[in-house]
Amino acid sequence: MNALAQALSQPATLLVAALAFALGFLVRGIGLNSFSPPLMTEAQIEEALSKVTKAKWAEIDRATDDRKKILAIKLLREQTGLGLKASKEAVEARMQSRHRMRG
Incomplete structure (x- = not known):
């Protein structure tokens, strides 16, 4: 458990996690998915x-x-x-x- 906490506190690990989150957010369509009906006026x-x-x-x-x-x-x-x-x-x-x- 101590090794995991130490690995997660490394700047490189934090940067990779932040990039993965941002990429996932963009790929997902910023909250919209293919199941959402198209927005209507x-x-x-x-x-x-x-x-x-x-x-x-x-x-x-x-x-x-x-x-x-x-x-x-x-x-x-x-x-x-x-x-x-x-x-x-x-x-x-x-x-x-x-x-x-x-x-």
């Missing part, structure tokens, strides 16, 4: 949401009424191809607007 999100059918919105509304918000988000993502964040925000906005309409 507000206009693209609005366009995707406008294509959701009334039947699908009714299904999403039933899911939120049944307190199954995760299912509602999943349904919206499947229909639109939006990312998790955009879908969550859209479902929450719809929930709020429906709540306001009920008074």
Whole structure:
């Protein structure tokens, strides 16, 4: 254990570790990976949401009424191809607007 601590305290070891970390960070894509959906503009999100059918919105509304918000988000993502964040925000906005309409 003492030998490991001594090896890790060497400047050359620290430099190699820092370079490996930086290289890994750059190769990984600075937090983005191939599984992340492409970033969409507000206009693209609005366009995707406008294509959701009334039947699908009714299904999403039933899911939120049944307190199954995760299912509602999943349904919206499947229909639109939006990312998790955009879908969550859209479902929450719809929930709020429906709540306001009920008074």
